Amino acid sequence: KQEVTQIPAALSVPEGENLVLNCSFTDSAIYNLQWFRQDPGKGLTSLLLIQSSQREQTSGRLNASLDKSSGRSTLYIAASQPGDSATYLCAVPSSGSARQLTFGSGTQLTVLP
Amino acid sequence: EAGVVQSPRYKIIEKKQPVAFWCNPISGHNTLYWYLQNLGQGPELLIRYENEEAVDDSQLPKDRFSAERLKGVDSTLKIQPAELGDSAVYLCASSTTGQVGTDTQYFGPGTRLTVL
Numbered sequence: 001k002q003e004v005t006q007i008p009a010a011l012s013v014p015e016g017e018n019l020v021l022n023c024s025f026t027d028s029a030i031y032n033l034q035w036f037r038q039d040p041g042k043g044l045t046s047l048l049l050i051q052s053s054q055r056e057q058t059s060g061r062l063n064a065s066l067d068k069s070s071g072r073s074t075l076y077i078a079a080s081q082p083g084d085s086a087t088y089l090c091a092v093p094s095s096g097s098a099r100q101l102t103f104g105s106g107t108q109l110t111v112l113p
Numbered sequence: 114e115a116g117v118v119q120s121p122r123y124k125i126i127e128k129k130q131p132v133a134f135w136c137n138p139i140s141g142h143n144t145l146y147w148y149l150q151n152l153g154q155g156p157e158l159l160i161r162y163e164n165e166e167a168v169d170d171s172q173l174p175k176d177r178f179s180a181e182r183l184k185g186v187d188s189t190l191k192i193q194p195a196e197l198g199d200s201a202v203y204l205c206a207s208s209t210t211g212q213v214g215t216d217t218q219y220f221g222p223g224t225r226l227t228v229l
Contacts (some may be wrong), residue, residue: 004155034217043117043204043220044156089155099144100169101218103155 002027002095006088006104013080014112021075021107023090028068030092035064035075038087038106047088048075080111115139117221119205125227131193134224138186138207145182146218147190148204156204162188163210192226200228 003026013019023033032051036044048057048064050073056065063076073090087108091101118137126132138145143164148156159178161169164185173180177196182188192199202225206218 036220041222041225043222044206044218046217046219049217091155094158099216100158100161101156103157105154 002092002102004090004092004102004104006090006107008107009105010108010110012110012112015080015082017080017111018076018078019080019109021077021088021109023073023075023104025071025073025090025092025102027092027095028071029095030068032093033064033066033073034091034101035062035073036089036091036103038089040086044089077109080109082111082113085109085111117205117207117219119203119221119224121224122222123225123227125229126195127229128197129194131191132195132226133192134190134203134205134226136188136190136205136221138188138205139219142207142209142219143185144208144210144216145188146206146208147180147188148206150202150204150223152201159190195226195228197228200226202226 005024007022034049035047038044050057050066061078066073087106089103089106091103094100094102120135145162147159150156160173160180162182180190202223204223205221208216208218
């Protein structure tokens, strides 16, 4: 059974800092990995999708990397801003079901002005 | 383009009462998902539809939960009777059914259920 762990559970940084969020998964036989953002009281917004054949994906100040063999992914946020404050979740397809996602519990990020 | 629409946004009911949630996916998305999200946790899949067919409902507690997706568009998730432990956010998501590994899921804002 696929299990996803995110560390840390919460992170608080001053504005302008670069930061890294971590995600690990137990079953490396995945098609892709996705990073989502969730604002309080809102649904999830997809940030980046990395296919299994890729090593990383970039979107603006966000860069996500994937190391399938070690079961790890990182989300790098450059020059953080207060508007980046949210919960960040990673998700991978569940074992035996490519279209069913298993989510981590998320990292709650607070960027202080 | 409108996103995934869910209603109601909030619902407070007493235990043992029935409750229903409605979802309208993005136009053209034939895959629809219902998730349950407890506080401080990631979403957990309850059921997945491909058009009208429920293709993955192994996580749906079928003794009290039911879902339908008539005409392969809108969907309704029902709980009857509700229990205290059902208090959570119920999220709906949709996607196209493209090549495995490429489909991004788009989420609605969710319905926050409180059972008293």
